[in-house]
Amino acid sequence: MIQFFQVSxxxxxxxxxALNEVSFDIPRGQFVFLTGASGAGKTTLLRLIFRxxxxxxxxxxxxxxxxxxxxxxxxxxxxxxxxxxFQDFRLIPRKTVFxxxxxxxxxxxxxxxxxxxxxxxxxxxxxxxxxxxxxxxxLSGGEQQRVAIARALINEPEILIADxxxxxxxxxLSWEILRLFLEVNLRGTTVLxxxxxxxxxxxxxxxxxxxxxxxxxxDVEIEGTAPPRLAVPSAEASDxxxxxx
Amino acid sequence: MTLFQAxxxxxxxxxxxxxxxxxxxxxxxxxxxxSLLLGGAFLLASxxxxxxxxxxxxxMRVVVYLRPATPDAVLARLAAEASRAPWVASxxxxxxxxxxxxxxxxxxxxxxxxxxxxxxxxxxxxxxSLRDGRDGENRRAEVQxxxxxxxxxxxVEMVDxxxxxxxxLETLVAIGRGIGLALSGVLLGAAIFTIGSVxxxxxxxxxxxxxxxxxxxxxxxxxxxxxxxxGLLQGLIGGGLATGGLYLLYQxxxxxxxxxxxxxxxxxxxxxxxQTAFLVLLGGGAGxxxxxxxxxxxxxxxxxx
Numbered sequence: 001m002i003q004f005f006q007v008s009x010x011x012x013x014x015x016x017x018a019l020n021e022v023s024f025d026i027p028r029g030q031f032v033f034l035t036g037a038s039g040a041g042k043t044t045l046l047r048l049i050f051r052x053x054x055x056x057x058x059x060x061x062x063x064x065x066x067x068x069x070x071x072x073x074x075x076x077x078x079x080x081x082x083x084x085x086f087q088d089f090r091l092i093p094r095k096t097v098f099x100x101x102x103x104x105x106x107x108x109x110x111x112x113x114x115x116x117x118x119x120x121x122x123x124x125x126x127x128x129x130x131x132x133x134x135x136x137x138x139l140s141g142g143e144q145q146r147v148a149i150a151r152a153l154i155n156e157p158e159i160l161i162a163d164x165x166x167x168x169x170x171x172x173l174s175w176e177i178l179r180l181f182l183e184v185n186l187r188g189t190t191v192l193x194x195x196x197x198x199x200x201x202x203x204x205x206x207x208x209x210x211x212x213x214x215x216x217x218x219d220v221e222i223e224g225t226a227p228p229r230l231a232v233p234s235a236e237a238s239d240x241x242x243x244x245x
Numbered sequence: 246m247t248l249f250q251a252x253x254x255x256x257x258x259x260x261x262x263x264x265x266x267x268x269x270x271x272x273x274x275x276x277x278x279x280s281l282l283l284g285g286a287f288l289l290a291s292x293x294x295x296x297x298x299x300x301x302x303x304x305m306r307v308v309v310y311l312r313p314a315t316p317d318a319v320l321a322r323l324a325a326e327a328s329r330a331p332w333v334a335s336x337x338x339x340x341x342x343x344x345x346x347x348x349x350x351x352x353x354x355x356x357x358x359x360x361x362x363x364x365x366x367x368x369x370x371x372x373x374s375l376r377d378g379r380d381g382e383n384r385r386a387e388v389q390x391x392x393x394x395x396x397x398x399x400x401v402e403m404v405d406x407x408x409x410x411x412x413x414l415e416t417l418v419a420i421g422r423g424i425g426l427a428l429s430g431v432l433l434g435a436a437i438f439t440i441g442s443v444x445x446x447x448x449x450x451x452x453x454x455x456x457x458x459x460x461x462x463x464x465x466x467x468x469x470x471x472x473x474x475x476g477l478l479q480g481l482i483g484g485g486l487a488t489g490g491l492y493l494l495y496q497x498x499x500x501x502x503x504x505x506x507x508x509x510x511x512x513x514x515x516x517x518x519x520q521t522a523f524l525v526l527l528g529g530g531a532g533x534x535x536x537x538x539x540x541x542x543x544x545x546x547x548x549x550x
Contacts, residue, residue: 050460073464080462092454104461106254109246151461 001159001190002026002049007058009044009214018044020214021058026192026207028158031185033201034194036211042194045211046163049192050082051075063158080104083152083189087164089144091136091151097123098132101151108155122150126180142173149180153189160184162193166200174200179228203227251470258471259478262447270479273436273443273535277483277528278490280432285491285516285524287425293513294418298411305407309371309395312402313364319400320369327373327395332388334374341365368402375408433531440479440535444472448540473536480532484525491516491524 002025009019019041026032034042047053048060051067060067063081070078091100101122102115110118123129126146136144145165152160162181166174178193178200185191195201201208205224210217246254263270309327311320317340324338339347344367349356359366375388396404448455458468495515502509516524 076459076462076464078462079460084460090453090457090460092457095454103457103463107246107458107461107463107467109250 001028001030001063002192003059003061004045004048005059005061007048007055007060009041009048009053010056017056017214019048019055019211022211022214022216023058024209024216024219026190028190029185029188031182031191031206032193033204033206033208034192034211035196035198035201035208036217037196039213040211041214042196042211043163046084046161046192046194049159049161050079050084080108080155081158083149083155083157083160085145085148085152085160085162085165087167089136089141089148089168091144091147093136095135096132097128097134097136097139097147100136100147101154103151104155118154119150122154123147125153125183126150140173141169142176145169145173145177146180149177149184153184157189159190159192162191164195165193166195166197175228178204182228246467251467252474254467255470255474256478259474262451262471262475263478266443266447266450269443269446270475273440273479273532274483274486276439277433277436277480277531278486280429280436281484281487281524281528282490283432284426284429285487286494287422287429288520289491289495289516290511291418291422291425293511295415296513297510298415298418301407302411305375305411307373307375307392307407308405309373310402310405311369311371311400313368315369315400317369320371323400324371327371330391332376332384332391334376336374337372339370339372341367341369344368344370433527436483437531437535437538440476440532441539443479444476444536445539447475448472469540472540473533476532476534476536476539477529478532480535481525481529483532484528487528488516488521488524 004022004024007019007022008017010017022041022045034045036042044053048055049062049067051070055068058068062078065074065078067078098116098119101119105115105118119132120129123132126149128143128146128150131139131143131147136147139147145168149165160181165181166177169177174197181191181193182204202222203224203226205222205227207219207221209219309323311323320338320340324336327333327336342365345359345365348359348367392404392406395401455468492515495512498508499512502512
């Protein structure tokens with residue numbers, strides 16, 4: 001699903017490589033944490049996956065496509081198979097939740113009825129179906145991040161990438177958001193989540209890729225100390241799973 | 246997404262952008278309207294003036310004025326001689342009496358000027374109509390030599406050649422049109438620059454949304470389309486305003502044509518539908534060019550991580 005072969009990334013004028021000969025393979029449906037200190041290369045690695053950056057060396061294969069050599073005109077089609085969530089939510093304040101969530105269906109030319117259906121389904125998955133007409137500034141930080149996740153999920157992407165999605169949230173909300181990602185993963189979506197919150201990783205327990213100064217320092221599977229109990233949701237999607245107290 | 250859906254989306258977004266940033270859009274539209282109005286005015290004026298020149302050229306005459314007291318027989322002989330030249334359509338002998346009668350008819354208020362003289366006050370003349378006013382260079386030289394020959398004849402007092410001032414007028418019109426087109430070209434360039442700046446500003450204000458669009462998989466066509474459409478609409482509106490303004494100016498001038506020779510010459514006809522459409526489309530093209538040029542150098546911002 002996501003394969004890195006000896007990938008390096010250097011920026012002009014910067015002596016140290018942002019990524020240095022990184023190799024790994026994430027199979028379909030896996031949940032993987034990407035961790036490391038600030039500046040370790042987490043964001044660069046994620047940006048390489050959705051072709052926001054081009055590797056200086058090495059090959060990257062995503063969904064069977066060589067990302068490094070993909071023509072510029074084909075990049076949008078790659079990105080439609082990848083959902084991306086950021087720490088700062090990236091919502092447009094002057095647009096409603098519905099409008100924020102339905103960018104991709106609009107791009108694909110789906111009619112309003114389909115857009116509403118998809119938005120409702122995606123927002124129901126994150127427990128915000130009742131805030132369809134709200135504007136982002138009216139929502140809490142956790143709710144805004146859930147809207148951003150709904151936007152990333154609306155087209156059922158094969159891969160979900162999250163860059164510090166809980167970085168701006170308090171511990172309770174972080175846990176809530178993490179449960180969402182786990183639920184998404186249970187539906188079969190490959191999840192790659194970058195975080196420097198070691199505590200969160202320890203509690204969940206999954207495969208963990210650790211970057212250190214651009215190098216892949218470790219690639220281990222760890223046992224969680226308090227993994228959440230999740231039921232595999234039905235295809236129709238259940239309501240949002242309440243956070244464990 | 247079908248092309249129709251994409252175009253509908255482009256126009257919807259462009260209209261929203263135009264309405265939201267109407268002040269900056271207004272400046273861009275006004276700039277293009279002024280430049281096209283000026284260009285259109287010069288085009289229209291020079292076209293109408295040239296039409297008048299063409300009409301005058303068809304009525305163009307060379308008048309050979311004879312010395313006083315030239316006998317009628319000499320007048321008839323010279324007229325017959327003039328009519329034999331291949332480029333002469335007709336040569337009419339006008340006696341001093343006929344000349345005086347004409348003067349009285351044309352200027353009845355000044356008829357006293359030609360009455361009461363012992364001798365005829367006006368000379369005999371030969372009015373020569375030339376066959377074609379648009380001869381080639383060789384023929385023009387031959388005609389000129391022929392006229393110069395008449396000037397040298399002892400019976401001839403002077404020769405009045407309409408072609409001289411018509412040629413000068415044509416040159417003046419051509420110079421005026423050139424200056425006008427150059428000036429409107431400069432203004433059009435400024436308008437393209439203004440529209441480009443407005444579009445770049447709009448794109449800057451939308452950079453966050455653009456980064457999201459790019460992130461979720463929008464194509465460049467989808468992202469840039471609304472901005473191109475906005476430039477196109479600004480140009481078309483500017484072109485439309487210029488055409489409307491030009492028509493109002495034309496009507497105002499036409500209303501004065503009875504009392505002003507200049508107004509009557511300049512208002513022989515408005516732009517044809519094709520020329521009107523060209524003016525509006527030129528505005529649209531300038532707007533589109535401004536948008537393309539402004540976004541060509543922009544990467545329209547990308548998602549940052």
